[in-house]
Amino acid sequence: MSAVLRIDDLRVQFRSDQGLVHAVNGLNLELPAGGAIAIVGESGSGKSTAMTALMRLLPRTARVSGRIWFDGQDLLALSERQMRKLRGHQVSMVFQNPMAYLNPTKTIGQQLMEPLLYHHLATPRQARWRALEFLERVGIADAESRFKGYPFEFSGGMLQRVMIAMALMAGPKLLIADEPTTALDVTVQAEILALLKELQAEHGMGMILVTHDLAVAAQMADEIYVMYAGLVVEHLPAGSLMSAHAHPYLHGLLRSIPRIDGPREKLPFIAGNPVNPVGALPQGCLFASRCSQRRPECNQRPPTVRLDNNHEVVCWLPDIGVEGDKSGPFDVPTVGPAGTRL
Ligand SMILES: Nc1ncnc2c1ncn2[C@@H]1O[C@H](COP(=O)(O)OP(=O)(O)OP(=O)(O)O)[C@@H](O)[C@H]1O
Ligand SMILES: [Mg+2]
Numbered sequence: 001m002s003a004v005l006r007i008d009d010l011r012v013q014f015r016s017d018q019g020l021v022h023a024v025n026g027l028n029l030e031l032p033a034g035g036a037i038a039i040v041g042e043s044g045s046g047k048s049t050a051m052t053a054l055m056r057l058l059p060r061t062a063r064v065s066g067r068i069w070f071d072g073q074d075l076l077a078l079s080e081r082q083m084r085k086l087r088g089h090q091v092s093m094v095f096q097n098p099m100a101y102l103n104p105t106k107t108i109g110q111q112l113m114e115p116l117l118y119h120h121l122a123t124p125r126q127a128r129w130r131a132l133e134f135l136e137r138v139g140i141a142d143a144e145s146r147f148k149g150y151p152f153e154f155s156g157g158m159l160q161r162v163m164i165a166m167a168l169m170a171g172p173k174l175l176i177a178d179e180p181t182t183a184l185d186v187t188v189q190a191e192i193l194a195l196l197k198e199l200q201a202e203h204g205m206g207m208i209l210v211t212h213d214l215a216v217a218a219q220m221a222d223e224i225y226v227m228y229a230g231l232v233v234e235h236l237p238a239g240s241l242m243s244a245h246a247h248p249y250l251h252g253l254l255r256s257i258p259r260i261d262g263p264r265e266k267l268p269f270i271a272g273n274p275v276n277p278v279g280a281l282p283q284g285c286l287f288a289s290r291c292s293q294r295r296p297e298c299n300q301r302p303p304t305v306r307l308d309n310n311h312e313v314v315c316w317l318p319d320i321g322v323e324g325d326k327s328g329p330f331d332v333p334t335v336g337p338a339g340t341r342l
Contacts, residue, residue, distance in 0.1 A: 003069075004174055004206040005031040005054075010066035012049050012058065012230075022277045023049040025230035025286070027066070031174070036200060036207040038217035038238070040253075041227035044274060047210045048096055050227075051176050055093050056083045070174065088115040092167040093176040096210075098159040102151040108135075108162055109147035115170040127169075134165035138195060157188040164192070168199055175200065178210040193220060214241065214253060223310055226250050229275040229286040236311045246307060246318035248291045285316065293317055 012024040024046040031037050039047050052058050054068050054075060068075040070091065075083065092115070095101045103111060112131035116122040122130065128147075135143035138161040151159060160180055167175055177196060181189035197220060200207045209220050217224050218238045226234045226247065234247040245254060252270040272290035275281065282288070284299040291298065297316045304314050 002033050003030045004033040004035075004071065005029075005208075006067075006069040007050070007054070008067040008069070010050055010053060010068065011064070012046070012053050013063045014059075015061045015063070016278070019279045022281050023230055024053065025281065027227070027231055029225050029232060029235070031206045031208060032222075033173075033206060034204045035223070036197075036209065036221045037223045037225060038209045038211055038221035039225045039227055040211055040214055040217045042274060043212070044277070045227040046230035047227055048178055049230075051093065051178055051208065051210060054176065055087060055091065056080070085119070088167075088172075089119045089121070089170045090172055091174045091176070092170070092172045094160070094163045094167050094178060094180045096178040096182060098156075098163040099151065101163070102159065104151055106150075107147070108149050108151065108154070112147075112162070112166050112169060115166065119170055121170055130169060131165070134169060135162070137199070138162070138165045139191065140165075157184050157192075160184060160188075160192060161195075164196065164199075168203070171203060172205055174206045174208070176208045176210070179212070180209070181216075189216075196220070217241075226253070229281075230277065231286070232314065233287065234313045234315075236313075237309075240308075240311060244307070244311065246311075246313040247287075247315050248293050248319065249287050251319065252290075293319070 007027055007029045010024050010027040014021040014023060027046070027050050029037065029039075039050075041047055049058070053062070053064050056075060056078075058064065064076060066076065070086070075086075078086075109128070109131055112134065113124065113127035116127040116130060117124065132143045132147060135146060140146050140158060140161055146154075154162060164177075164180065167177075180196065181192050184192065193216060196207070196209075209217065211217050218241050221238050224236055224238050224241060225232045226249065228249050234245065234250050236244065242254070245251060249270070256270065270290055275286050275289075283301070285291070285302045288294050288298040295317060300316075302314050302316045304312050305318055306312050307318065
């Protein structure tokens with residue numbers, strides 16, 4: 001299958017008073033046309049920064065390098081004018097914090113129609129129709145009167161729905177959903193995820209779902225990319241998550257998911273702290289300081305080891321013993337319900 005998106009060696013650093021912040025440190029990923037991938041990783045691993053770099057919406061303090069191939073062109077090489085033609089049309093994003101991206105002085109209806117009107121894809125009358133249709137699709141009752149409402153009149157869950165409707169209005173080829181269900185209760189979360197999946201299949205668009213939640217990733221995506229300290233440490237098919245995970249970091253994440261039927265004990269966690277992104281990064285493997293399998297070679301940057309189709313791990317000593325073994329060497333829990341967070 002051809003790729004709708006390919007990211008090669010993406011790096012993002014921010015200038016700050018404390019020094020250079022290394023937020024993304026050589027990210028590679030590929031999204032097949034019409035497919036869905038999930039990016040998972042702890043807070044601060046660079047997920048939002050990478051996606052915002054793709055949208056070309058990072059602040060001026062950001063220094064970005066690498067290549068982001070979308071539809072045969074490098075997004076990082078486009079002019080702002082060319083980028084504006086794509087944004088909200090071919091590529092759109094549901095942001096982690098909808099309130100920060102919605103205009104408080106414009107009605108929801110005006111903001112929903114904007115992508116279609118800005119890109120001259122519809123007349124105002126057609127845009128209004130489509131906005132009402134999408135409000136209904138995303139489960140907003142009484143769309144006519146909601147259309148005239150302002151963002152502050154909507155609950156968090158409703159705003160997430162509005163954001164999804166807005167991102168889909170122009171029929172994008174690529175949708176990025178950055179924690180689209182953060183802070184929502186479990187029922188609303190499940191509804192929104194089901195809706196996203198349905199709309200993705202219906203529109204045949206590619207989707208990148210950013211999440212803390214391994215269960216959601218496994219349920220929503222074909223492939224999972226696990227980020228640590230600004231780069232992908234493992235990339236694997238969603239179906240192999242439980243049976244064939246190979247990176248010590250991913251072992252740790254999976255072990256830290258609480259079992260619904262398990263004893264109510266203190267959660268296991270990965271000892272140590274994430275890499276400090278400010279200033280020079282460590283020379284060797286960025287996970288080494290927290291890794292229980294650490295060996296002398298981990299003082300050097302690890303290679304990317306290809307284990308299978310769509311399965312790569314960046315590690316000197318991946319635990320490939322887990323491959324194909326359903327039980328694995330650890331007491332790996334079954335993936336918990338949506339809502340289990342890293
Ligand atoms: N504008 C900025 N200026 C300086 N540092 C920043 C800026 N934006 C992000 N960072 C830093 O970049 C790193 C990656 O942040 P990012 O928000 O991309 O992480 P994330 O994986 O999306 O986390 P979360 O799961 O909490 O959303 C963090 O260390 C963060 O503090
Ligand atoms: Mg984020």
